[in-house]
Amino acid sequence: MEQNSSSENEEADERERPPKQIRKEWLKHGQVPRSTLQRWEKQAREQHSVASGSTSDSSTSSGDDRNSNEGHESDHGEQNYGEDGVEGDDDAADDGGDDGGDDDGDDGGDDGGDDGDDGDGDDGGDDDDDGDGGNGGDINENIGNEENFEFMPELLFTRSPHTAGQAVIQVLQLYSKHAITKSCLRDLIKLIHNLLPRGNTFPSTYYFLQNNIARFIPPASSVEHVACGFCGFYLGKLSNILPGPCQLCGRVERVKFHEFSLGVLIKYLFEKRGLSDAIDAHENGPQSDVSNSEEYLRLKDQYPGRYDLILLWNTDGVKVRRSGPASLWELSITICNVPPQVRNKFTTVVGLWYADKKPKLTTFLTPFIASLSQLEQNGVRWTHPRTGEAHISQVVAPAVSVDAPVRGELQNIMQHDGEFSCHNCEIEGDELILGPRSRKRIYPVPDEPCPLRTKESMRLQADRAEAENVIVKGVKGTSLLESIPTCDTEKSIILDYLHLVLLGVVRQFFKLWFTGAGTDWYIGRRKRLVTLFLKELRRTYEVCRCPSDVSQWKLYKGSTWRTWLLFVSLPALKPFLKDKYFQHWMLLVLGMSILLQESISAQDLDLADHLLSLFVCDTQELYGYSAMTYNLHCLSHLVLVTRRWGAPWSVSAFKFENLNGVLSRLIHGTIHITTELTNTLNIITATNSIDYLMNEAQNIRRDPRVSMLSPVHGIILTDAERLALVETLADIDDVRYFSRAKIAGMIFTSSMYSAERATDNKHICYEMRREEHFGIVQFYVRKGQELYALVKKLVVEPDRHFQHTETQLIVNHIKPVQITDVLTVIRLSSISCKVFRIGEYVCKELNRYEHAL
Numbered sequence: 001m002e003q004n005s006s007s008e009n010e011e012a013d014e015r016e017r018p019p020k021q022i023r024k025e026w027l028k029h030g031q032v033p034r035s036t037l038q039r040w041e042k043q044a045r046e047q048h049s050v051a052s053g054s055t056s057d058s059s060t061s062s063g064d065d066r067n068s069n070e071g072h073e074s075d076h077g078e079q080n081y082g083e084d085g086v087e088g089d090d091d092a093a094d095d096g097g098d099d100g101g102d103d104d105g106d107d108g109g110d111d112g113g114d115d116g117d118d119g120d121g122d123d124g125g126d127d128d129d130d131g132d133g134g135n136g137g138d139i140n141e142n143i144g145n146e147e148n149f150e151f152m153p154e155l156l157f158t159r160s161p162h163t164a165g166q167a168v169i170q171v172l173q174l175y176s177k178h179a180i181t182k183s184c185l186r187d188l189i190k191l192i193h194n195l196l197p198r199g200n201t202f203p204s205t206y207y208f209l210q211n212n213i214a215r216f217i218p219p220a221s222s223v224e225h226v227a228c229g230f231c232g233f234y235l236g237k238l239s240n241i242l243p244g245p246c247q248l249c250g251r252v253e254r255v256k257f258h259e260f261s262l263g264v265l266i267k268y269l270f271e272k273r274g275l276s277d278a279i280d281a282h283e284n285g286p287q288s289d290v291s292n293s294e295e296y297l298r299l300k301d302q303y304p305g306r307y308d309l310i311l312l313w314n315t316d317g318v319k320v321r322r323s324g325p326a327s328l329w330e331l332s333i334t335i336c337n338v339p340p341q342v343r344n345k346f347t348t349v350v351g352l353w354y355a356d357k358k359p360k361l362t363t364f365l366t367p368f369i370a371s372l373s374q375l376e377q378n379g380v381r382w383t384h385p386r387t388g389e390a391h392i393s394q395v396v397a398p399a400v401s402v403d404a405p406v407r408g409e410l411q412n413i414m415q416h417d418g419e420f421s422c423h424n425c426e427i428e429g430d431e432l433i434l435g436p437r438s439r440k441r442i443y444p445v446p447d448e449p450c451p452l453r454t455k456e457s458m459r460l461q462a463d464r465a466e467a468e469n470v471i472v473k474g475v476k477g478t479s480l481l482e483s484i485p486t487c488d489t490e491k492s493i494i495l496d497y498l499h500l501v502l503l504g505v506v507r508q509f510f511k512l513w514f515t516g517a518g519t520d521w522y523i524g525r526r527k528r529l530v531t532l533f534l535k536e537l538r539r540t541y542e543v544c545r546c547p548s549d550v551s552q553w554k555l556y557k558g559s560t561w562r563t564w565l566l567f568v569s570l571p572a573l574k575p576f577l578k579d580k581y582f583q584h585w586m587l588l589v590l591g592m593s594i595l596l597q598e599s600i601s602a603q604d605l606d607l608a609d610h611l612l613s614l615f616v617c618d619t620q621e622l623y624g625y626s627a628m629t630y631n632l633h634c635l636s637h638l639v640l641v642t643r644r645w646g647a648p649w650s651v652s653a654f655k656f657e658n659l660n661g662v663l664s665r666l667i668h669g670t671i672h673i674t675t676e677l678t679n680t681l682n683i684i685t686a687t688n689s690i691d692y693l694m695n696e697a698q699n700i701r702r703d704p705r706v707s708m709l710s711p712v713h714g715i716i717l718t719d720a721e722r723l724a725l726v727e728t729l730a731d732i733d734d735v736r737y738f739s740r741a742k743i744a745g746m747i748f749t750s751s752m753y754s755a756e757r758a759t760d761n762k763h764i765c766y767e768m769r770r771e772e773h774f775g776i777v778q779f780y781v782r783k784g785q786e787l788y789a790l791v792k793k794l795v796v797e798p799d800r801h802f803q804h805t806e807t808q809l810i811v812n813h814i815k816p817v818q819i820t821d822v823l824t825v826i827r828l829s830s831i832s833c834k835v836f837r838i839g840e841y842v843c844k845e846l847n848r849y850e851h852a853l
Contacts, residue, residue, distance in 0.1 A: 151212075151693075164203075168212060171209075174188075179665035213687075215272075217682045219264055222261075225256070227256075228254065231248050231251070232357070232363050234366050263395075267380050270384075272689055273692055278339065285339055288650065289646050290312065290645055290651050293646035295645055299486065305392075307337075309394070309395045311336065311396065311398075313332065313401075315332075315406060320667055330349050330353075330663055331364065343655070361410060376396050380394075401496045402493075411475075412462070412475065413474040414476070422630075424634070425450040426473050427443055432626060442626065443629070443630060458475055458479065458490065481493075494645055495634055495638055495648075498657065500635065502558045502565065503558050506564065507553075513577065514550055521581045523576045533571075534548050537568065537838060538760035539759055541761055542834065569585065570802050571839050571841050583805055584615065592608075593811065598849070605642065612636060615635070616633070649850040707742040709738060715737050721823060732783075738782065743828060747761060752779045763775070764831050766830045773794075774815065777791055792819065794817040814842075816840060817841065
């Protein structure tokens with residue numbers, strides 16, 4: 001009895017003490033029980049409500065919350081409407097779609113994914129873009145839209161327009177975007193908690209934040225493996241090996257690397273991230289996507305289960321620090337069964353290597369190959385999160401998208417500077433002597449087509465190479481691909497257009513033009529004029545990087561070269577490059593613009609193959625034998641790979657290279673690097689899962705809702721503007737004006753939006769009477785529930801189209817236009833897309849998905 005009485009008195013004393021004082025004492029000595037903290041916070045909220053004069057009446061409280069939310073909406077100047085102009089749900093309208101510069105623009109493995117900051121604060125992009133001001137500064141606008149998913153749904157504080165879950169996910173996205181240290185994250189959490197009103201529901205410490213996201217962190221799946229630090233020989237799992245020298249070389253140096261269980265990760269994606277729903281939603285994807293390719297459909301016939309998975313994988317390295325030799329290598333996969341617009345959400349790391357030496361792929365891939373063999377035979381067992389039904393999904397990884405050095409090591413053939421080094425054919429190549437100690441391998445156009453490599457021929461060549469200890473047509477021995485289920489040496493290698501075309505061919509010709517002094521094609525003397533032209537460009541939010549200074553071309557990223565190739569090069573080079581070289585370059589632009597479309601027919605593939613073959617052949621005639629590089633030769637095989645695996649945009653390494661850059665930025669310490677990255681990856685994985693589930697419906701389907709942003713007051717209309725509005729709307733006394741709008745997840749601006757400096761999102765393409773038109777939005781208008789835009793027309797001038805003389809083909813995605821004084825009012829529903837204004841031209845994107853990959 002005395003003990004019970006004593007415990008009751010202690011509990012009573014505890015209730016009387018200030019929650020903040022008790023919390024500090026408990027945090028000082030250990031972990032606070034969650035139930036105790038929740039009781040304290042509830043008491044504090046009740047006290048705060050009484051002090052602020054709020055009542056306990058539920059109807060009154062609900063009314064106050066609505067008023068509070070309406071006031072917050074007004075502060076941000078945003079009104080949301082459905083597809084037909086009917087006002088939509090305020091919480092669901094901000095879908096945070098594809099309105100920003102995409103971090104998929106990172107490449108080369110040395111970039112963190114968001115260094116394209118213009119420093120202007122006008123970039124209305126999503127959380128992957130650096131400029132945030134254009135969207136009101138939110139890292140992610142579309143939080144809290146999924147009706148069936150709740151994450152920390154309690155209000156952040158009394159009458160707050162946001163929930164605790166919304167605040168937490170934004171802090172976590174800030175952590176992953178800017179790669180801040182965990183120490184900084186801990187301080188940030190404490191700072192936010194202390195700045196919010198007393199009794200707020202924001203986690204008070206990093207410990208409580210971890211508790212809230214714990215259910216979204218994958219189960220412990222990291223396994224440490226050991227390799228010889230000298231010869232790279234695989235020694236086994238750390239838990240299974242005994243101390244001693246390497247069995248192969250006798251050295252005692254060891255390197256540890258991490259494997260993340262592929263089976264555990266896939267089970268997690270099914271049960272915690274809604275992978276099954278994403279697969280169910282992917283019925284009719286774009287015709288050129290990998291999920292509609294020949295090889296994918298063949299494998300789906302072989303593995304017909306609805307939830308059987310086909311993976312695309314990649315491995316690559318990045319130098320982490322300039323002051324040392326250490327490099328980070330990742331092994332990552334993406335799931336081809338999901339819609340392309342959410343594929344980056346299902347891209348994950350399955351292996352990490354951090355050491356002074358690059359890994360031997362036979363060692364680094366050993367755990368991955370063992371996992372794939374087991375999953376191909378036995379599958380992954382998982383439970384559907386909604387129906388509770390048990391499933392078994394078989395998993396195969398038949399394709400790999402990597403750069404040239406890794407391709408050679410995987411196929412076990414000569415590297416790209418050796419004889420017979422092409423991965424697709426048996427061309428030998430020639431050795432070009434440039435000087436006493438300078439040579440290079442070139443690949444002149446052969447008189448007769450070289451035979452293509454097949455898995456049967458490479459198997460015979462590998463057997464002979466191993467038996468006779470010789471190299472046969474470039475083949476040095478058995479390929480590592482033969483040990484991976486469904487992989488083969490003939491079809492599994494994908495020519496990644498990021499490395500092959502953008503960082504290879506495009507960069508090569510840019511260097512020829514601007515550094516090849518004394519040649520017929522040299523335009524380096526016009527470098528200053530080209531730079532002035534480039535600096536006047538103002539990209540859209542979806543174009544994540546633009547070339548600016550010609551003298552800085554060595555620093556250009558793959559996404560910069562993409563912008564140069566597809567949009568900028570033709571308008572920029574037209575006044576300076578001789579016509580025969582300009583016409584030749586147009587062949588590459590035409591060929592790649594066909595291959596990067598959403599829909600590609602068999603005739604389109606034949607045409608693209610013809611154009612790229614012409615480009616390769618004419619290069620030898622115009623630029624000489626020294627220009628016939630390995631990348632240029634492989635360009636002639638790009639259409640073959642496209643027939644097998646789909647358009648280059650759907651299987652490129654952009655998403656993997658971006659992940660590589662993000663991982664390198666997350667390294668802050670100097671020891672236990674892989675352990676540090678493992679813990680950080682868990683947080684990022686949980687963040688991506690929460691974010692994806694909060695916005696699942698908008699992620700999978702393009703949201704038709706329209707949000708009117710940035711209301712304009714006291715507008716003074718010109719006579720022409722007033723006349724155009726009256727002709728369409730008749731009475732304009734009750735009209736409201738806005739300077740921005742969000743349409744299907746994309747931010748559109750107008751001439752009235754003054755905060756835009758380095759970007760330009762007011763040029764549009766719209767349809768009227770089934771014809772395509774272009775214009776400049778002056779401002780947006782709402783009359784009742786109807787939404788309009790006042791547009792200044794741009795007239796297309798067909799005589800100035802870029803047309804290839806020999807083939808008579810026109811570059812259709814670049815339109816020459818002339819500004820007019822004609823104003824017209826259009827419905828927002830007639831706007832089809834944004835266009836990229838480049839001088840006297842406007843450019844349309846070739847597909848809607850690439851910037852989201």
